[in-house]
Amino acid sequence: MNGKGFPLHIPKSRVYVFVWLSLVVLTATTVAVARLHLTRYAVLTAIFIASTKSGLVVTFFMHLKEEPLILKAMLFIALFALTLIVLLTFSDVWFRYQ
């Protein structure tokens, strides 16, 4: 197992700067959108923008795109488990308080 998986590809620094710029623009967007008071869709848009930002961080800063498939699959399983827990909880909450 010695030296296994040593990364050979070095990313470009301008990619990081571009990702950072996108993250700042998305932050400004989420603040601006919150001022519109979209009521019902406010949470959905906020979570959608936050997830886009997380996606950028995971893909580029944590360079998941260059990792082996097994790591991507593991992340998918972890997020799937979390989604399942949230959905199962809300399947109770939604029907209890109505």
Add this chain to the structure above:
Amino acid sequence: MSEPKEIAVRHRVDYTGAKMGMWIFLFTEVLFFGGLFLLYSVFRSKYTLAFHDSAKELDIFLGTANTVILLTSSMMMALSILFVRKGEKASSILCQGITIFLGLVFLCNKYIEWSAHIRHGIYPDSPLLLQMSRGKIIFFSLYYVMTGLHGLHVLIGVCVISGTLLFTARGKIYRDDFVKLENTGLYWHFVDIVWIYLFPLFYLIT
């Protein structure tokens, strides 16, 4: 100059294994914060109005500033790894230094925010808070627990990056062996992601 891969073989570094270990740790952290986010969602769906009212107490400007600060620190952390891999030790140390500095600025802002709430009499178990509605009590409890635990993660991150900075300076983290810095980076980016969700959910729901 020999190939980096050969040197890694000689140094017996298993990059895949080391990084996988770190990711598995981060998955436990995902579920740890995930549980708190779940609690937040359930109570927010029950006490929607109280949550919206309470969020007005929070300073959107400081929250936005802290978001930009953490995002910038994340980029600096990514750049520090890039510089180490190019063999530019001084630049890497500078970037790690900036990351630590930004982490400390984030914590200073947290201190300012929390002191303002405490001055207004809003802190866990305070007489003023206990007179408020149940929804508001729950909002501020979650606020203190979640931003507090996140702040603790930032503090731990700052300590660990101080360690990697020393390692880089002493040449223990270098072009052919940087997995310690790599894993510290993964942790720091994860802490950034937690804040990416905390910020809109607590500050932007007014």
